[in-house]
């Protein structure tokens with residue numbers, strides 16, 4: 225009875241708020257309309273109101289001023305219009321679900337509690353009294369953070385403590401409260417269950433209404449220079465950062481815009497998957513790219529090894545790759561570059577007209593480069609060299625005019641081209657010799673622009689040669705025996721890098737080092753504008769890459785998220801990653817947060833998948849029920865396909881979206897082909913540039929990173945396919961993509977990596 229009347233009261237409150245929202249919407253509609261027609265009017269009569277008067281200096285100043293005023297008026301209208309439009313779109317979002325929570329609290333010394341409602345945006349009445357608080361407002365934090373009783377939150381003027389007396393959650397649909405419950409805990413499990421039971425989709429959802437306490441910490445952290453989040457599969461790392469971006473954009477409104485936030489994600493598919501989360505919260509998307517895009521756009525003339533090649537290649541030179549991925553290697557380059565201030569810089573000849581004799585020989589450039597005193601560092605040295613070369617260019621004009629090519633060029637010009645060379649049509653000269661000389665000079669200056677362009681583009685540097693020279697110097701800088709690398713191995717490796725350069729190819733393990741050396745040598749300015757950098761799936765980055773990213777964004781605060789259990793590319797190295805990263809940041813300004821609860825999958829699935837990891841980070845299951853995973857052992861491939869088809873139709877009956885995840889691309893292609901022959905509809909996702917589509921998908925493991933599906937079918941988990949211990953993490957990543965149902969198929973023997981599973985946690989069929 226009490227509950228019922230409470231519900232009535234809340235419904236009445238909701239009705240009132242909805243009415244106010246609609247009222248405000250109508251008012252905004254009106255003012256947008258009138259601003260629009262006023263702007264049109266202003267535009268149409270722009271020149272009627274502007275005093276056009278062109279005689280005399282002062283009157284034309286008047287004209288300018290008048291135009292300026294008109295423009296300003298237009299601008300103001302425009303601003304008001306933009307402001308109103310933005311507010312209207314917030315209200316339109318609120319109209320569907322005005323709020324999702326209510327909190328009552330008492331400030332110190334007050335007896336009467338205050339009530340606030342929390343929603344996706346804020347809404348105030350005409351007296352500036354907030355009827356709905358944005359979930360990112362300081363006070364809203366208590367909803368996510370605390371139990372009833374004393375709670376603190378960070379207000380603009382320092383920490384505030386209040387007594388929370390009520391916490392209530394609402395499920396609202398079409399203006400009606402469908403369900404509401406009071407809770408004492410963090411965000412009640414009931415609400416979370418409702419949300420988690422929803423089916424997967426090809427777009428990630430926002431978790432605003434059910435952010436968990438630990439996640440809230442990540443979202444609202446503003447102190448750390450490095451926020452490192454270790455979270456098990458499905459613990460909401462990615463969700464938390466999306467909310468964090470929205471939070472930061474709100475908190476620093478006016479000082480931070482979305483172009484100053486960059487996110488590195490595992491692949492393009494994933495970018496597609498998350499692209500709607502921020503717009504749905506009324507924010508613009510940040511800059512998003514993959515590390516590969518970041519690196520390869522800098523070397524347009526070279527082919528950078530792709531994700532596919534990196535994964536499917538046999539990993540040659542494992543020890544060498546390990547060295548190249550390390551911080552030591554990064555430091556070795558820094559050190560090497562320092563030494564280039566004294567000697568060892570390589571140059572290229574600059575040619576002009578003649579291919580035989582350089583216009584500036586590399587020795588000449590080198591002489592200039594090292595002629596400056598020792599206070600010149602690499603950046604100043606290159607600038608000073610450019611300046612000296614450009615200067616000397618002007619002295620080269622005169623001698624060049626006497627060269628044969630010049631008179632030949634003049635002869636070859638037609639009258640029109642020739643006319644263009646004169647300063648004005650009836651230019652006079654004392655003698656024809658002088659005229660010829662004038663023309664020759666014009667021609668030379670014009671043609672020498674090619675040279676000045678080359679100088680400005682640093683074309684006298686030999687960066688590839690320099691990188692090889694650095695590699696040659698490595699044995700002097702690093703004790704290779706400590707990395708299990710012999711002199712001979714290193715030299716052979718060097719030859720391979722050189723060979724690849726000739727073919728304009730570069731490996732992932734070289735590209736960052738190459739770019740870093742390039743930046744140091746050319747004194748390229750790094751990006752001081754970027755304020756926040758997010759790196760998802762950190763376990764797939766090398767310490768070198770992270771150091772290079774930090775070097776690139778010197779003013780950015782970093783948020784790094786990852787699951788050390790899911791390292792696909794870096795495998796065992798990921799274990800020491802945190803140790804290596806922490807060397808890059810001030811330890812006082814580093815915070816590590818652990819997320820251990822897995823929200824993605826049912827309890828059955830989480831309990832099953834976590835056993836695949838022999839050792840590993842802590843993982844807790846969220847209490848949501850579903851079927852046990854099922855193993856299908858079949859005698860041959862044909863029977864395995866039969867099993868696959870029957871699972872697919874079973875899943876379709878239950879309306880589950882399914883991903884068939886294979887180890888390699890070749891397998892995914894084979895499965896997709898086989899299904900097509902049987903007229904079973906499925907989409908092959910073979911490259912990261914494809915789009916995610918609804919329905920059954922077939923994809924290789926490395927493209928499934930970060931994604932989730934109602935049902936996953938792990939294809940061919942046989943001993944033949946998965947046997948090396950470092951493939952454990954791969955199997956874990958594949959199986960942990962499933963939210964509700966998991967089936968594992970194989971022929972022959974089951975992979976040994978799946979041997980030690982408790983038989984109670986799965987079934988065989």
Ligand SMILES: Nc1ncnc2c1ncn2[C@@H]1O[C@H](COP(=O)(O)OP(=O)(O)OP(=O)(O)O)[C@@H](O)[C@H]1O
Pocket residue numbers: 416419420429431434435436439455456457458459460461462463464787823824929930931932960
């Ligand atoms: N607080 C929450 N409320 C509701 N759903 C949540 C919450 N936290 C996480 N989820 C859900 O759990 C699932 C997994 O989240 P997410 O993809 O962010 O995890 P992750 O840690 O990045 O996973 P992985 O490392 O395996 O890719 C998503 O469906 C997300 O919506």
